[in-house]
Amino acid sequence: MKWSKIFERKTTLPLTIVNTTNINLNDDIRSQLERKRTRFKQNIITFNHNEITIPNKFITSTKASLECLMAHNNVGHTLPRLTAGIKMPDEYYLDTTQKNAFIIEKKTQQTLGSVDEKIQAAAFKQLILRKKFNSDWNVFYMFCFSDWFKQGYQEELKYFDTIGVPIFWGQDEDYHLNVLKFIKEKTKE
Numbered sequence: 001m002k003w004s005k006i007f008e009r010k011t012t013l014p015l016t017i018v019n020t021t022n023i024n025l026n027d028d029i030r031s032q033l034e035r036k037r038t039r040f041k042q043n044i045i046t047f048n049h050n051e052i053t054i055p056n057k058f059i060t061s062t063k064a065s066l067e068c069l070m071a072h073n074n075v076g077h078t079l080p081r082l083t084a085g086i087k088m089p090d091e092y093y094l095d096t097t098q099k100n101a102f103i104i105e106k107k108t109q110q111t112l113g114s115v116d117e118k119i120q121a122a123a124f125k126q127l128i129l130r131k132k133f134n135s136d137w138n139v140f141y142m143f144c145f146s147d148w149f150k151q152g153y154q155e156e157l158k159y160f161d162t163i164g165v166p167i168f169w170g171q172d173e174d175y176h177l178n179v180l181k182f183i184k185e186k187t188k189e
Helices: 003-010 027-032 063-072 115-119 123-134 154-160 176-188
Strands: 015-024 039-047 058-060 093-094 100-106 137-144 167-169
Touching: 015 063, 027 063, 039 063, 063 093, 100 123, 100 176, 123 137, 137 176, 154 167, 167 176
Parallel strands: 100 137, 137 167
Antiparallel strands: 015 039, 039 058, 058 093, 093 100
16 A cells, blocks of 8 residues: 555544435536536544544545535535645545634655645645635644655745644654644634
8 A cells, every 4th residue: 555545544533423414416516516426425523532522523524525515514615616726635624513624634745746836835725725615614724744844844834834824743643632632722712
């Protein structure tokens, strides 16, 4: 199995699925989203970690279903579609009670390449994702990096701090705890 797939699975937040619902998109939404598929699953989840409890329930699904989930729950706009070149986030969790969206982008790179430029587009991607949600929603866009990014990316890391994009290190022993602490802190506000 590719290292990036192992990293992605290892860094997926620990959760319990409380309920799964099959959602059927109506023809209007399906047409706006240019979807051939009309059904997708919506999971209502809670987070599990022995050191932290977050009482809120969150909604999530597969990464390709973000826009469908937003449309179905009336938390965002179907149009315009995500800008060309903006890929769906690797993980996302929507707290519909407090109107918080937690979006995690994972980068597993181990060599120089196109990710160098992709991560520099964080402010634009954050802006576009915020525009997709209704204006009363808080959108928290964050990165999960492999340790490889600790070398030679100091300017980018400082930049993320200035634009409010938190960084979490997927190979840290406390990765899950750190992300869940961030989510818990933001759901209290």
